[in-house]
Amino acid sequence: MTEDRPLPQVTVLDAGGQYCHLIARRVRELGVYAEVKPSDTPAAELAGRKAIIISGGPSSVYEAGSPSMDAAVFGSGAAVLGICYGLQLMTRLMGGHVQKGEKGEYGHSRVNLTAGHALFEGLEEREQVWMSHRDRVESVPEGFSVIGRTDTCPIAAMGDASRRLYGVQFHPEVVHTPKGQRILENFIFGVAGCVRDWDPRGRLGLLEAKIREVAGGRNIFFFVSGGVDSSVAYTLCLRALGPDRVHGAYVDTGLMREGETDFVRGVFTPMSGDTFRVVDASSDFVGALQGVVDPERKRHIIGEMFVAVQDRVLATGAYTDGDWILGQGTIYPDTIESGGTSKADLIKTHHNRVAGIQKLIDENRIIEPLTSFYKDEVRAIGRELGLPAEMLDRHPFPGPGLAIRLLCSDEAKAVVKREEGVLLPVRSVGVQGDSRTYRSALALESVSRAAVGEAAETVNRVADVNRVVGLAGSHAPLASLATTPCWIDSQRLERLRRADAIVRRICLESGFEKKVWQFPVVVAPLGVPGRPDSVVLRPIDSMDGMTAQVVVMDEPLLREMTAELLAVPGICAVFYDLTHKPPGTIEWE
Ligand code: XMP
Numbered sequence: 045m046t047e048d049r050p051l052p053q054v055t056v057l058d059a060g061g062q063y064c065h066l067i068a069r070r071v072r073e074l075g076v077y078a079e080v081k082p083s084d085t086p087a088a089e090l091a092g093r094k095a096i097i098i099s100g101g102p103s104s105v106y107e108a109g110s111p112s113m114d115a116a117v118f119g120s121g122a123a124v125l126g127i128c129y130g131l132q133l134m135t136r137l138m139g140g141h142v143q144k145g146e147k148g149e150y151g152h153s154r155v156n157l158t159a160g161h162a163l164f165e166g167l168e169e170r171e172q173v174w175m176s177h178r179d180r181v182e183s184v185p186e187g188f189s190v191i192g193r194t195d196t197c198p199i200a201a202m203g204d205a206s207r208r209l210y211g212v213q214f215h216p217e218v219v220h221t222p223k224g225q226r227i228l229e230n231f232i233f234g235v236a237g238c239v240r241d242w243d244p245r246g247r248l249g250l251l252e253a254k255i256r257e258v259a260g261g262r263n264i265f266f267f268v269s270g271g272v273d274s275s276v277a278y279t280l281c282l283r284a285l286g287p288d289r290v291h292g293a294y295v296d297t298g299l300m301r302e303g304e305t306d307f308v309r310g311v312f313t314p315m316s317g318d319t320f321r322v323v324d325a326s327s328d329f330v331g332a333l334q335g336v337v338d339p340e341r342k343r344h345i346i347g348e349m350f351v352a353v354q355d356r357v358l359a360t361g362a363y364t365d366g367d368w369i370l371g372q373g374t375i376y377p378d379t380i381e382s383g384g385t386s387k388a389d390l391i392k393t394h395h396n397r398v399a400g401i402q403k404l405i406d407e408n409r410i411i412e413p414l415t416s417f418y419k420d421e422v423r424a425i426g427r428e429l430g431l432p433a434e435m436l437d438r439h440p441f442p443g444p445g446l447a448i449r450l451l452c453s454d455e456a457k458a459v460v461k462r463e464e465g466v467l468l469p470v471r472s473v474g475v476q477g478d479s480r481t482y483r484s485a486l487a488l489e490s491v492s493r494a495a496v497g498e499a500a501e502t503v504n505r506v507a508d509v510n511r512v513v514g515l516a517g518s519h520a521p522l523a524s525l526a527t528t529p530c531w532i533d534s535q536r537l538e539r540l541r542r543a544d545a546i547v548r549r550i551c552l553e554s555g556f557e558k559k560v561w562q563f564p565v566v567v568a569p570l571g572v573p574g575r576p577d578s579v580v581l582r583p584i585d586s587m588d589g590m591t592a593q594v595v596v597m598d599e600p601l602l603r604e605m606t607a608e609l610l611a612v613p614g615i616c617a618v619f620y621d622l623t624h625k626p627p628g629t630i631e632w633e
Pocket of ligand 1: 321343363441442443562589590625628629630631632633
């Protein structure tokens with residue numbers, strides 16, 4: 045069997061942290077293939093690894109049920125690096141002591157490093173690092189020495205050079221630790237002796253050979269969303285087997301951004317001729333959403349409609365019979381159930397795996413050419429395939445599309461003046477602790493960076509609010525705005541599409557696009573007669589969507605954007621979301 049990945053030299057043990065995939069990605073950036081496995085993977089299964097990295101995680105090592113690991117890993121001959129929780133787990137399992145912390149340490153810190161350690165080759169004695177922890181190591185296990193200290197954390201790094209076991213309390217994998225990548229490089233090459241074995245570029249031939257092998261004599265059918273993963277997977281299969289044997293369909297839900305359907309058609313039709321088709325299901329989707337206000341009901345209806353439409357497409361093309369298998373753009377992180385991702389599903393229902401294709405999955409008639417790769421690597425493959433940058437570099441876009449960015453209302457309700465600001469009679473989803481909230485937003489009269497710092501505190505203090513926005517501009521005084529009963533209809537969808545297109549164009553032209561991870565544009569039914577809707581701008585930075593930080597744009601850019609948005613017919617005001625995630629979610633619904 046053709047293999048599209050080498051035997052791993054490096055395994056990252058996932059202790060439930062949002063950072064475990066980031067660690068593996070960073071190792072791969074060094075040119076060494078790395079995989080992620082559950083923290084409690086038996087040492088025997090890891091035999092032959094040169095390096096093991098134990099990730100951070102949200103738990104405390106003393107909590108019942110917190111992630112643990114096989115202590116035999118420490119004597120397996122592999123070099124081991126524990127990061128944050130990984131350091132604490134290592135300490136506890138090897139006989140050191142971890143102290144439960146009351147108040148954590150989060151953010152930038154300066155660490156004093158002991159010179160001469162292989163792990164810190166090429167670093168200064170004092171370096172900036174990123175900390176995010178509550179508990180800390182109180183005493184190191186026998187054989188270890190302390191090799192890093194900060195003012196607040198006396199054991200910020202420890203090591204036992206003879207056994208090649210190391211631990212750091214800070215996070216070398218994040219960009220906020222400027223020399224972090226050098227530390228990982230020192231560990232992977234200097235300490236563990238790994239050799240370079242990974243470059244996702246130059247693999248097209250191998251990937252195509254593997255596709256031909258898995259498909260055998262069978263043909264492949266794809267639902268293409270226009271997103272990076274399914275587009276790259278579909279294109280790879282087209283190259284491997286040709287358009288007669290690889291058919292694709294794109295479902296136009298009517299909930300897409302401006303120009304999206306034409307763009308996708310324009311990319312794939314020349315490659316595949318009439319074996320790629322656009323299925324116009326917009327009236328099905330928009331019709332089913334009449335009268336629906338609740339975000340979760342919207343998601344449910346859209347999910348069900350996808351199932352119905354996909355089933356229809358599969359049945360009419362007879363793709364469920366005979367010699368067809370289903371192609372999917374599943375990528376590496378999708379294949380690993382980590383603490384972080386499973387929790388995300390409780391906040392909002394995602395519907396990536398629909399029941400209509402279950403038959404094919406059950407019968408193992410499925411092909412997923414990208415399961416070894418991270419998103420950045422998929423983009424690199426896409427570039428080699430010649431797919432347009434506009435398709436590869438786009439921000440993530442939710443499956444339910446504009447439906448969850450077009451807020452609806454079933455009542456006419458005015459804003460209410462409060463001590464802290466103006467209470468808007470529109471609700472949005474938030475997340476506090478691990479729970480979902482669905483509450484009103486509070487509006488301030490202006491947009492300021494200072495307000496971002498205060499927003500979380502305001503949300504904590506004001507019980508019926510989970511978001512704070514600032515007014516960027518309006519045709520009418522804030523105090524005069526009210527909701528009107530309305531749902532998803534073609535006129536409001538068009539309004540949102542125009543607003544979204546304006547924002548996207550200005551972002552691309554100004555370069556602001558590069559400063560954000562995602563930039564949802566929301567339309568809420570808030571305004572005055574003749575101008576019943578308002579726009580909310582939601583630019584954020586994030587690593588993986590699990591948490592997110594507000595990005596405040598410069599004033600001249602915001603002024604230009606606001607002026608253009610206020611010129612859209614029906615738009616009354618423009619707001620700027622000032623709430624990080626948590627307590628807000630990235631999308632409003
Ligand atoms: P939230 O709003 O939960 O979003 O902070 C986190 C990330 O997930 C995306 N998102 C979705 N993606 N189906 C999807 O495929 C959904 O129902 C959905 N809801 C949110 C969101 O765009 C962000 O990137």
